[in-house]
């Protein structure tokens with residue numbers, strides 16, 4: 335968690351891959367960093383459990399937090415049953431229906447950013463895009479998009495450290511506000527179903543009220559923070575590879591490839607946490623039962639045995655085998671949506687700029703072991719004539 339590692343974790347990851355499996359700070363958790371080992375951890379929910387991770391979202395100062403019971407913190411058989419029920423809200427038809435609205439949001443944000451030229455790319459583009467898309471997905475009033483971002487920040491800050499009494503109060507307030515908002519949304523959709531995610535989840539064999547609430551709570555951090563960093567990391571990577579920007583501007587059909595390579599080279603989700611349910615031997619090292627394991631996806635995707643020239647950013651890379659959206663039972667339900675948001679956002683932006691420059695080199699990177707991206711990204715955009 336040191337500033338140097340936050341700014342560039344990749345040399346440390348290389349060292350960790352040499353040692354395969356070892357204990358690291360904070361707290362002596364077990365770091366797994368080679369591609370094959372990370373796949374083993376993510377695939378095997380019997381020995382590497384997600385249940386119990388919810389505890390960190392339920393600290394003693396917080397009486398209630400439905401996020402602690404969200405899908406990503408469950409194991410089979412509960413996870414399997416819930417996932418089968420919620421998956422239908424993420425089908426291709428939903429995405430096709432959302433595409434024109436997402437494109438319109440992307441164009442509006444790109445137009446405004448390019449007009450201003452000097453922007454904080456995170457605050458003015460990367461963040462409002464997924465916040466407004468999630469808002470649309472929920473079918474909430476447009477004005478709620480900013481609240482979603484605020485809630486996402488509050489939720490992800492819960493496991494970190496002991497917050498001040500004032501901060502605890504703010505977080506409690508956000509959780510109560512979220513609960514009121516989602517309760518009222520559920521009631522409205524029960525009475526007047528529409529074509530949004532909540533109406534879809536209320537149809538047919540449905541979840542209990544509490545399961546639905548936890549699922550919606552879980553979508554707030556899952557749907558916002560990661561996509562913000564995917565967009566922001568793309569611009570950071572392109573600032574270091576200006577020739578690649580020219581190539582995607584000349585040929586926008588390369589944008590999906592660009593997104594995939596950013597997901598590998600600078601993944602917004604750097605790791606996933608698990609708890610061992612028994613002693614497990616991985617790469618010859620025994621991880622004792624009850625240990626906290628950090629599966630370092632960011633390290634796995636720089637593993638030379640899987641990705642030749644792993645430290646190079648190469649648009650022509652063919653075999654991706656990406657772990658950026660996880661692997662196995664918890665594979666990201668929003669992966670197609672996130673890819674679509676990134677594609678439409680970057681298409682809208684790149685068609686309006688000739689180039690851009692980073693206004694400062696020493697970026698303030700997220701202080702999270704899971705999500706990686708700059709908290710602010712001052713850019714100067716050069717509009718096309």
Ligand code: HEM
Pocket residue numbers: 376384405406407417468552553556557558560561564602603606607657658659660661663664665666667668669671672
């Ligand atoms: C670039 C953007 C995104 C990235 C990098 C990302 C990454 C991930 C990863 C790595 C996981 C697995 C976590 C684990 O195994 O512990 C995950 C799960 C999940 N993601 Fe995403 N995600 C993104 C966007 C989204 C969006 C836009 C949504 C929904 C609106 C979403 C919804 C979910 C859900 C519901 C799960 C839990 C699936 C389960 O536990 O079965 N994600 N995501």
